[in-house]
Amino acid sequence: MAAEASPLTPRSPAGDVVLAYVRQQALAISRLDPLVRRDEPDAVHQMRVATRRARSVLQAFGEIVQRERTRPLCDELKWLAAMLGQARDAEVLLARLTGELAEIPAELVVGPAGIRIAGTSRASSSRRARLVFASLTGSGISVCSMTWTCSLPIRR
Numbered sequence: 574m575a576a577e578a579s580p581l582t583p584r585s586p587a588g589d590v591v592l593a594y595v596r597q598q599a600l601a602i603s604r605l606d607p608l609v610r611r612d613e614p615d616a617v618h619q620m621r622v623a624t625r626r627a628r629s630v631l632q633a634f635g636e637i638v639q640r641e642r643t644r645p646l647c648d649e650l651k652w653l654a655a656m657l658g659q660a661r662d663a664e665v666l667l668a669r670l671t672g673e674l675a676e677i678p679a680e681l682v683v684g685p686a687g688i689r690i691a692g693t694s695r696a697s698s699s700r701r702a703r704l705v706f707a708s709l710t711g712s713g714i715s716v717c718s719m720t721w722t723c724s725l726p727i728r729r
Contacts, residue, residue: 591634598627609657617664621657624650667691 581590601623608616628650631643670690674682 587634588637591630591637594630595627595638598623598630602627617657617660621654621661624654624657628654 581593602620605616605620609620628647631638631647674687
């Protein structure tokens with residue numbers, strides 16, 4: 574792994590600032606990987622945010638980061654964010670349904686509705702997250718997230 578970058582200052586080259594930000598997002602993706610696999614609360618959302626941030630900065634600073642050479646990475650990040658989005662949607666749906674169910678008087682709820690909602694939604698979210706990471710193993714994104722930040726094509 575490359576040596577630690579020097580601290581950024583107001584006079585730091587734009588390429589260094591962009592690279593530091595992308596590295597920060599790559600570290601977040603790597604750190605969140607095991608949390609998402611364990612289905613920890615908010616991990617899917619946080620990984621999706623980091624993925625979208627990394628992709629956005631690569632696209633926004635095409636004059637600094639050679640867009641043509643980073644396009645395959647952007648495509649992979651877009652795919653990952655979409656997959657994580659599906660898992661996140663299941664989490665949001667669970668929270669909404671659980672909240673709505675809590676507002677219904679107990680005498681009007683028939684059977685173990687809360688348990689069924691939580692079980693179905695949690696299983697769906699976990700299944701989607703497992704599918705994402707099964708696909709990641711093939712694509713190598715989680716394995717190489719640190720590598721690609723060290724070799725981004727920066728225009729000096």
